[in-house]
Amino acid sequence: MTAVVRAEGLSKYYGRRRGLEDLTLDIQPGEIFGYLGPNGAGKTTTIRLLMDLIRPTGGRVRVLGAPPGEAAIRARIGYLPGDLVLEGRERARDYLAFLGRMRGGVPPGRVTELAERLDADLSLPMRKLSKGNRQKIGLIQAFMHEPEFVILDEPTSGLDPLVQQEFLAMVREVRASGRTVLMSSHVLAEVEHVSDRVGIVRSGRLVAVENVAALREKAVRRVELHFDAPVPREAFEGLPGVRDLRVEGAAVRCTIDGRPDALVKAAARFTVVHLVSAEPDLEEIFLTYYSEEGAHHDHQVPA
Amino acid sequence: MIIKYLRDNLRALAGWTVGLSAFLTMYLGIYASIKDDPATYSAQAMAKYPGALKDLMGGLQDIATGTGYLQTVVYQLIVPMLFVVCAMILANRAIAGPEEAGTLELVVTLPVERRRVVLERFAGLALGLLAVAAVTFVVVWGMTRQVGIDTPFGRLLAAHTGLYLLALFFGTLTLAVGAATGRKAAASAVLGVWAVLGYMVVTVGRGVDAVSWLRWVSPFHYYADGRPLYEGLPAGDYLVLAGATAVLALTAVLAFDRRDVGV
Structure with a gap:
């Protein structure tokens, strides 16, 4: 079975500033991988390398078995940027239709169905969307073409709890159909209930990859x-x-x-x-990783 | 994607077309009164501007003749500059603008080669400017017939083609710098310096040996030197402009393909 993501020694420097260092990681088909770390740890750098928005300084990476630069594989990926910007007078519905066409089509009714689930208003011009609504449009575009691999950078930011539940249900549905999800967060509680594994990244380095069940046991x-x-x-x-x-x-x-x-x-x-x-406090373990690592890496570089 | 780019910029395109058309209509309309008393207006124009400024405006010698007036008012300074600014604004909306705003992120992650993204936006720019040029050409043609300027159709078309090629060159320059750096300010600065110096070199710098050789790198040299309004289509000059534009477009494609987006 081909790994959905296979990174070997993947590094990214922005000039002399470290973004990501020596990342080696496999993500298997059908799993939900939670990617955790504080802001500036290298989560977004990793994700943008997978999407070919930025190019690695060193190492190599394969996404769905191909180099990320291969445009065709991006039709099989759904991507929610960490800082999604939607603007202009265009209505959200029309923009989604454009994105769908470019990705080779979306099943009819799919956008409407997702919009109803997330309670998103598609008729507003995009510049009038609130932060939460923008995030909903971002989620719809990431899920609508039923991609094999969904990459979500801080997906829950700006969503109210009810919508978060619906979103988690959508993530589980992706796994149920054998597809793969990579989602980043700086809050463990957001991902621990859906993730099969979590990777913890700090100061540009992956410090731990843990099975969530195993993590619970250690808790x-x-x-x-x-x-x-x-x-x-x-x-x-x-x-x-x-x-x-x-x-x-x-x-x-x-x-x-x-x-x-x-x-x-x-x-x-x-x-x-x-x-x-009491429910095992994964947050506590999470912090333990940080404090251990923090002793060795005092120079945290924002990315 | 071309259609999307044009639709996103429809308001800007329409605005510029209407604005330029109004400007042309007004200025060409004035010719009706100049024609009635050419001697006075010509003398006034010559007296009004000091030498250097006259050079900047292209001489002003025959402002009272129909073709001379057309050259001075439309094809010399203001309208080309307006076209260049219009091209700059459109070109900045292709790559650098969306990149700075953050909207390019999703576009680049579509299953489309980056090279195609740039090429299609270049095509959009070329088509958008063509629309502006076509409408303004019709306005100029109509107005000249209205006020009795009898420059032949072919010459007018040749001059207007130059206007289009000039705007497209500078637009593509903006696109290329924007595609290479992702910065609107950098793109606008390069365009501004090149356009202003380029224009100075072929006008006030014409007689100054120290700078006149620089005309070879001034797009305005290839735009104006062939005097298309008087002598028809300067095919060689225009080919240089078009060729340089093609080189810049290729630069834009290759530069954008290689670099990190949105960092």
Whole structure:
């Protein structure tokens, strides 16, 4: 199976300014890849390299098996720029029709259907569109020709929560039909629920690629157990993965790294009346990556 | 894509066409009164402007003759400059303008070769300017018949063709600099300097040996030197203009194909 994206040692410098350094990454068909990092980390640089808007300083990249400069493959890609600009007196509907024609056609009714789902007004001249509406038009044009590969740079910016839900549904539909999505964000929470894998980029370098399920497993989890009678502290001390243990009468509070198995088995010897386990905080892991990396890279370069 | 470019610029094109036509109508209309008293107007014109300014306006010697008036008022300074500015504005809307605004991003990611993007916008520019030139030609032709300027049709067409080629040259220059740099300001600056110096060299600099050789790089030399209004189509000069335009268009295509967009 050909990788949808295959980057090897991909680098981009803007003069002496670093945009992206030595990116090696494969994205497989049918996956949703979340691309995370703070603003200026190199996310947009990566995406614009994939779209052939900018040319690499070093390394090589293939998109859908071809060099990005091959115009024909771009008909099979849907792209939402990070900073989408739509202007002029032209109505959104006419502009979408133009883009659709240039990409080799859009199934009839598809634009209207997407516009209804996202609640977008297609009859307004583009210069009159609000930020949110502009983003909706951007999403419609990225999805409308049912591309094999959808690349979205900060897709959720400017969308209200209801529309965000609809957008995530659209992303899942793309995966369900075996197609691929690459979406960037600086907020993990936006992508963690749909992504199969996330890549974390910082200061122009990809510092980690993680399976979201694996990331969850690594996640720090806060657990609170309540028993019907006070429990001895010794029963919970020294359990693998258990930290910050606090035993107060009939209540046990701790955080666990990884699997909660040992804790559950220890607790099973007593009568548990109440159990609270907070959702793993991926944001925290995310920040851990940053602080570790941040110690080594103090010179962050905006891109 | 050509049609899209023209439609996006329809207002600008229509505006320039109407404006230029009104300007031409008004100025050519005045000739009706000059014709009645050529001696006075000619003397006045000669007295009114100092030598250098007269050179700048192309001499003014025969302003009271029909063809002389047409040359001075239409084909000498103001109208060519207006055409050049019109070409500059249209050309800046092809690549550099949309790139600075950010709207080029989606266009470049369409499944279209970058070379084709530039070529089609060049074609759009050429067609747009052709429309402006065609309408204004009809206006000039109509007005000259109206006020009794009897320059033959062929000569008028030759002069107007020069106007079109001149505008297209400068428009393509703007397009090429814009395609290479992505900056409107850079494109406009190069055009401005080349156009003003080029014009000075063939008018006030004509008799100055130190600068007159520079006329070979002045588009105005090839535009005006053949005196198309008096002597008909200067095919060689016009071919130079057209050839230079083709070279610039090719430069635009190659430069845009190679560089990063929107950084």
